[in-house]
Amino acid sequence: MAFEKVRVRFAPSPTGPLHIGGVRTALFNYLFAKKHNGDFLLRIEDTDQTRYVPGAEEYIMESLEWCGIKIDEGVQQGGEYGSYRQSERKDLYKQYAEQLINAGHAYYAFDTPEQLEAMRERLKESGSSNQQYNAETRIDMINSLTLSEDELNEKLNAGEPYVIRLKLPNDENIILKDMVLGEISFHSSQLDDKIIFKSDGMPTYHLANVVDDHLMKISHVIRGSEWVNSTPSHVLLYRYLGWEDEMPQFAHMPLILKPSGKGKLSKRDGDKGGFPVFPLEWKNPETQEISSGYRESGYQPDAFLNMLAFLGWNPGTTQEIFSEDELIEAFSLDRIGKSGARFDPDKAKWYNHQYLQAMDDETLSIAFKSILDDKGINADPVVVKEIVSLIKERADFISDLWDLSNYFFEAPSEYDAKVIKKRWKENIPSVLAEIIKMLKELEDFTSEKAEELVKNYIQENELNMGQVLNSLRLSIVGSAKGPSLFDIIFLIGKEEALKRIQTAIDTIKR
RNA sequence: GGUCCGUUCGUCUAGUCAGGUUAGGACGCCAGGUUUUCAUCCUGGUAACAGGGGUUCGAAUCCCCUACGGACUACCA
Numbered sequence: 001m002a003f004e005k006v007r008v009r010f011a012p013s014p015t016g017p018l019h020i021g022g023v024r025t026a027l028f029n030y031l032f033a034k035k036h037n038g039d040f041l042l043r044i045e046d047t048d049q050t051r052y053v054p055g056a057e058e059y060i061m062e063s064l065e066w067c068g069i070k071i072d073e074g075v076q077q078g079g080e081y082g083s084y085r086q087s088e089r090k091d092l093y094k095q096y097a098e099q100l101i102n103a104g105h106a107y108y109a110f111d112t113p114e115q116l117e118a119m120r121e122r123l124k125e126s127g128s129s130n131q132q133y134n135a136e137t138r139i140d141m142i143n144s145l146t147l148s149e150d151e152l153n154e155k156l157n158a159g160e161p162y163v164i165r166l167k168l169p170n171d172e173n174i175i176l177k178d179m180v181l182g183e184i185s186f187h188s189s190q191l192d193d194k195i196i197f198k199s200d201g202m203p204t205y206h207l208a209n210v211v212d213d214h215l216m217k218i219s220h221v222i223r224g225s226e227w228v229n230s231t232p233s234h235v236l237l238y239r240y241l242g243w244e245d246e247m248p249q250f251a252h253m254p255l256i257l258k259p260s261g262k263g264k265l266s267k268r269d270g271d272k273g274g275f276p277v278f279p280l281e282w283k284n285p286e287t288q289e290i291s292s293g294y295r296e297s298g299y300q301p302d303a304f305l306n307m308l309a310f311l312g313w314n315p316g317t318t319q320e321i322f323s324e325d326e327l328i329e330a331f332s333l334d335r336i337g338k339s340g341a342r343f344d345p346d347k348a349k350w351y352n353h354q355y356l357q358a359m360d361d362e363t364l365s366i367a368f369k370s371i372l373d374d375k376g377i378n379a380d381p382v383v384v385k386e387i388v389s390l391i392k393e394r395a396d397f398i399s400d401l402w403d404l405s406n407y408f409f410e411a412p413s414e415y416d417a418k419v420i421k422k423r424w425k426e427n428i429p430s431v432l433a434e435i436i437k438m439l440k441e442l443e444d445f446t447s448e449k450a451e452e453l454v455k456n457y458i459q460e461n462e463l464n465m466g467q468v469l470n471s472l473r474l475s476i477v478g479s480a481k482g483p484s485l486f487d488i489i490f491l492i493g494k495e496e497a498l499k500r501i502q503t504a505i506d507t508i509k510r
Numbered sequence: 511g512g513u514c515c516g517u518u519c520g521u522c523u524a525g526u527c528a529g530g531u532u533a534g535g536a537c538g539c540c541a542g543g544u545u546u547u548c549a550u551c552c553u554g555g556u557a558a559c560a561g562g563g564g565u566u567c568g569a570a571u572c573c574c575c576u577a578c579g580g581a582c583u584a585c586c587a
Contacts, residue, residue, distance in 0.1 A: 013587045048586055113585075129512050132583075163585050181515070182527095190513050198585045205587050229582040230515055254516085255581070261521090263580075310536095314523060318535045337523080339516045340580065347522065357550090376524045394549045404549090418548085455546090469546035481548040 003219035003246070006038025010064075011209065013045040014056035017291065018063050019267055019284035020343070021224060021256045024308045028253060029222045030069045031309070031331040037218070042074030043212060044085040047202045054285055063279040067301050067457075068324055081216040086208050093203035096211050096241060097196055100146075105240040106196060108162045109133075109143040110155055132192035135170045145148050164197035166233060166240075174232040179220075179251035179333045186232040194233045208280045210237040218248045223335070225252040226264075254312045255340040265343055267291070276346035279304070293385060298397030299348070304356035307348045311498045312341045321354055353396045359390045368401045375402070377409050386491055390483040404482075408492060411500050412478025415508055419480045423470040431436070431461075431468055432475065436498050447490040454486075475504030 010026040012018060018026075042064070061076060072078030083089055097264040100106035111119075111385040116133070119141065123131040138145060143165070144152050155162070167360050172188040196207035203211070213221060231250060238247040242453070255264040259273055270277035271292055281293035294304050306322055314337075322330065348493055356364075365385040372379050391404045438453055439445075458468050476497060484487060489497045 009587090015587075045587065051586065109585095116585090124511090129511095130583090131512085161585090184514065186514075192583080195585055200585075202585090208587090224581095225515075226581055226587090232514095252515095257580080259521085261579085310522070312522090316524065318524085320536060337516095341523090342521060344521050344537065350537060353550095391549095393551075423547095456547095465545060466521075473547060477547090479548080480546090483549090485546065 003217070003248075004218050005217075005219065006036040007041065007217050007219050008038065008222055009041040009043050009213070009216065009218055011043045011050065011212075012060055012061065013051070014053060015048070015051040016053050016056055016267070016284075017278045018060050019265065019277045020294075020308060021265060021280050021281065023063060023067060023069075024256065024311055025222065025224055025253055026064055026069055027067070027305060027308055028110070028313070028331075028333075028336070032220065032222060032330055032333060034328040035331050039072040040070070041079065041216065041218075042071045042084065043216070044075055044087075045205060045208065046085060046087045047073050047198075047205065047208050048179075049087070049200070049202070056260045059280065059282065066279060067305050069305075075221050077175040080495055086212065087202075089208075090202060090204045091209055091213065092215075093197065093211055094201075097203065098209060100166070100196070100237075100240055101164065103240060104167070105236075106164050106166050107138075107144040107154065108156070109138075109141065109165050109193075109195075110147075110160055110162050111141050111143070115142070131191070133165065134192050135168060135189065138165075138167075138193060140413070143456075155163055161199040163199050164196045165193040166196050166236065168193055168233075168236065174235055176228075176231050176235060176250065178228075178231075179249055180254075180336050181225075181228070181252055181338060184228070188232075191232055192293055194230070196237070200331075206233055206237065210241070210243075213248055214238070214241070214243050214246065220250045220251060222251045222253065225254055228252050234303070251336070254337055256311055257340045257342040259343055259345060261342050264340070273345070275343075275348065298399040299352050300355045300359075303352040304348075306355070307351040311343065312337050312346075321351075349396050356395060356397065357393060362389045364392055364398065364401075371399070371402055372409070379409065383408075383491060390487055390491075407471075407477045407482065408488065411496070411503065412476075414478060415474055415504065416479035419470060419474050420508060423467045423474065423480075424472075424508055425464075428471045429468065429508075431463060432472065432501050432505055435468075435472065436501050439494065439498060442494075445490070445494045447484070447486040450489055451484075469506075472501070475501045 008029040010029050012022055030040045030368065032038070042061070044054055057075070064071060071077055073081065073084065075084045097106060101108070119133070119137060120131040123137070133141065140146075145167075147155070168191055171434050173400045174186045174188060176186065178184060194206050195204050197203050231252075233246065238244045257263065258265050258269050265277060267277060276292040276294050276297050278291055278293045279295060283289070283295040284291070296303070302324060305324060306327070309322065310320065310420060313331070316335055362385065365381065365422045367387040368388055369379065369381060369384050387405050387408050388401065391401065395401055395404055426473055435454055435457065438457060439450060442449060442453060449478045454472070455465075458465055470480055473480060473482070476485065476488055476492070
């Protein structure tokens with residue numbers, strides 16, 4: 001191909017929030033571009049004005065930014081091939097449609113939606129397997145191929161609404177060379193005369209994406225596989241426009257499937273299935289309905305990106321944790337799978353766990369401190385850091401930290417009945433009272449000293465280690481969970497610890 | 511219905527292009543170990559070539575058929 005530089009684009013339409021399939025397409029484009037020292041562009045495909053959703057464009061850009069996908073050229077960053085918003089390029093497309101008409105590769109069509117519908121009905125009833133507007137059916141319709149020149153001019157002059165359709169060849173094989181799927185062959189008779197220009201004066205996706213990709217010198221079109229079936233029409237468009245020699249290479253990504261495996265992941269699946277499908281939380285401006293996002297659910301952006309990269313792609317090694325730079329280094333289109341990948345929420349969680357564990361205590365404790373502040377808990381940052389170091393290994397998300405450590409900040413309000421039943425024997429209150437006495441007298445109140453003291457006491461009196469320690473834990477924590485008991489006691493302080501033990505003695509009844 | 515694509519453990523997948531592996535890894539699950547507890551962690555285990563025909567000394571790998579799954583089939587992208 002005749003490209004000096006790799007230039008790829010992510011071209012979403014601003015009809016709502018981007019879902020993770022879209023983010024993955026953006027990611028693969030970005031990875032491919034950076035791997036080859038190329039450019040990654042963001043182009044907004046807003047040729048359908050009726051589907052425009054306010055805020056969607058901002059949402060898309062914010063999502064990419066959160067993920068760490070950096071845009072080289074786009075609506076915000078500009079570039080020499082602008083505008084990067086198709087609605088602002090509107091005037092550009094008409095001339096190409098007309099060029100196509102003049103060359104005999106496209107034509108005006110005046111059929112109303114009702115007439116189109118009637119045509120399809122008619123074909124269906126006659127048992128036809130194909131109800132498309134194509135070489136066979138267009139001769140029965142109202143278009144510049146069936147109208148006389150006078151009739152055509154009359155309609156045009158009268159301002160009758162029309163669309164422009166691509167005139168497909170009768171009997172031709174169109175070979176698509178796809179970098180993921182390989183060679184795919186289509187027969188023109190099975191394709192329809194796609195509308196390339198709408199009656200509202202806007203081009204359709206088919207024309208706009210071809211024109212823009214050419215003008216923007218796009219070298220590779222990496223997009224979802226829902227586009228495979230319309231790609232032969234795009235190939236024809238390049239050919240008829242005289243750009244076939246510089247046609248980008250195509251690579252169609254496999255779909256992301258629902259966790260159930262039935263169908264492609266859609267916007268509705270997420271909150272129904274208990275996981276987000278959107279990178280960021282989204283509030284539907286019309287219904288006010290809120291859909292959860294990965295960011296708000298506590299995912300680290302790099303974990304999210306790593307997880308997404310492995311949906312349909314793999315490096316061919318056993319390494320699973322990749323930084324963004326490592327992904328760029330390892331990425332290649334030929335390691336993308338052909339079949340749809342089912343989304344696994346458990347694996348997503350596992351990824352976040354890995355990234356959370358790799359974070360240092362300082363960073364984590366700062367994040368946790370602000371959660372505590374929100375709860376109105378004024379904690380010493382040094383203590384918070386200590387607590388984080390004790391509990392972080394059991395957390396998947398920063399938001400787990402509170403549930404994992406609330407007993408450090410507040411005395412238990414109830415005690416786990418199962419633990420009471422199993423561990424709180426008759427002698428426990430008197431044993432704990434004894435322990436209170438001993439701890440009270442302990443001068444050097446450290447975790448180690450306290451542990452030594454209590455354990456020695458248990459041994460010397462031939463008590464049951466499990467019963468005593470778990471009862472002690474119950475009185476401090478409220479249940480049988482958490483890190484080393486004596487670390488907890490040390491961190492909440494002697495006074496608070498003794499108070500809790502006394503409260504337990506006073507309240508717990510078998 | 512038509513067109514196009516796909517199918518390896520429950521899931522994500524390696525291996526397929528250049529036929530020969532005890533079909534590998536990860537998530538999940540199960541068991542054991544560590545632990546005063548719950549987790550984490552460590553060790554081990556479970557589990558797959560959709561089915562049928564070929565070609566071949568030999569097939570997950572090449573060919574054909576069937577089944578199943580998916581995408582597309584708009585003046586949406």
